[in-house]
Amino acid sequence: MRCRFCSKTIDTTLIDLGHTAVSNAFLNANDLNKAETTYPLKVLVCDNCFLVQVDEFQKNNEIFTEDYVYFSSVSEGWLKHSKAYVEKVTNRFALNKNSLVTEIASNDGYLLQYFKEKNIPCLGIEPTNSTAQLSIAKGIENIIEFFGEDLAIRLKKEGKQSDLIIGNNVLAHVPELNNFVRGLKILLKPSGVMTFEFPHLIKLIEKKEFDTIYHEHFSYFSFYFICNLFKFHGFEVFDVEQLETHGGSLRVYVKHKENEQQPITENVTILLNSELQKGINKINFYTGFQEKAIDIKNKFLLYILSEKQKGKQIIAFGAAAKGNTFLNYCGLKNDTIKCVVDDTPYKQNKFLPQSHIPVVSREYFNNHKPDIIIILPWNFKNEIINKLSFTKEWGCQLVTYIPELEIN
Ligand SMILES: [Zn+2]
Incomplete structure (x- = not known):
């Protein structure tokens, strides 16, 4: 297959978990006698850009069906995490009633509800109807679509460029990574910032978390790769935090390259150097998993x-x-x-x-x-x-x- 980021042909396997069904495809009693579709769950690594990615190019609509059953608000721990995040970024980036916060993959409004409580305008983008409806019921404006360049162009035309764009556990789910990041470039105001949370590939490998690999994920990210991805599209990562969520995640802070209001913190250099020391840009790091x-x-x-x-x-x-x-x-x-x-x-x-x-x-x-x-x-x-x-x-x-x- 060709690398989803740099298009180079790749053939190094990180792990092969055999054929498996889509993880969130829960069955009803009357489905049990029917045939089930399984797909090869094999993860490869590109030896040029070191993007770790699944082999199978699964269609969005096969994975995120109407019955998609991940409701964020069910976990108390995750709600607490989300509320603390909202407090933090509201203060750090001086968000107020004139700002616009957009969350991509806003799920059931588990996070945006806390911005709403503070009267900070917010917009959810959530392709799964069942979850989006729960968010709408909380009074949060929602667009029920997948995010990409086309949607970003439309939102910009409608005057909906954002001061803060949030993507929690969404980047891994994006099949067309470059299209998605080009969309972000359009949607973010010149002075805006973005934060993304995703499971940290280093933790996945070091803590042997192979079960966090499933069809719904197209990619797994190191900090090294994420910095390069955003750099390629005219952004800059200016801060990073290491979180305990999902077995060890990163929260990266991103701005337009041209925006000089946000200084680059030493966290960025420290983490990048630590990954490079571990050999993140050498193929040996990925073997033996x-x-x-x-x-x-x-x-x-x-x-x-x-x-x-x-x-x-x-x-x-x-x-x-x-x-x-x-x-x-x-x-x-x-x-x-x-x-x-x-x-x-x-x-x-x-x-x-x-x-x-x-x-x-x-x-x-x-x-x-x-x-x-x-x-x-x-x-x-x-x-x-x-x-x-x-x-x-x-x-x-x-x-x-x-x-x-x-x-x-
Ligand atoms: Zn590549």
């Missing part, structure tokens, strides 16, 4: 299957996309893991793709006392262990498996 994934899979299977043989009741908690990657890579089905408890009403009474494990509500615990609960969204491990502390009454084991098997 597959073996790490196999090791995690084997150790987890040895544990879970031996417990199953002893007659233990095993369930999972949190029907997150990363759980599907992991369960499918391990080849586990509903004969090993009985069900997955999830607090999102939209996911309940559905089935995980491929493994066909039923998703149930917390009411499950009224009549069942499982011996083992596997926590699939390990990025919310502490929050979930806290939520499930009542299961300690009967000595239930709470298990995570990344970066290594851990039994709490």
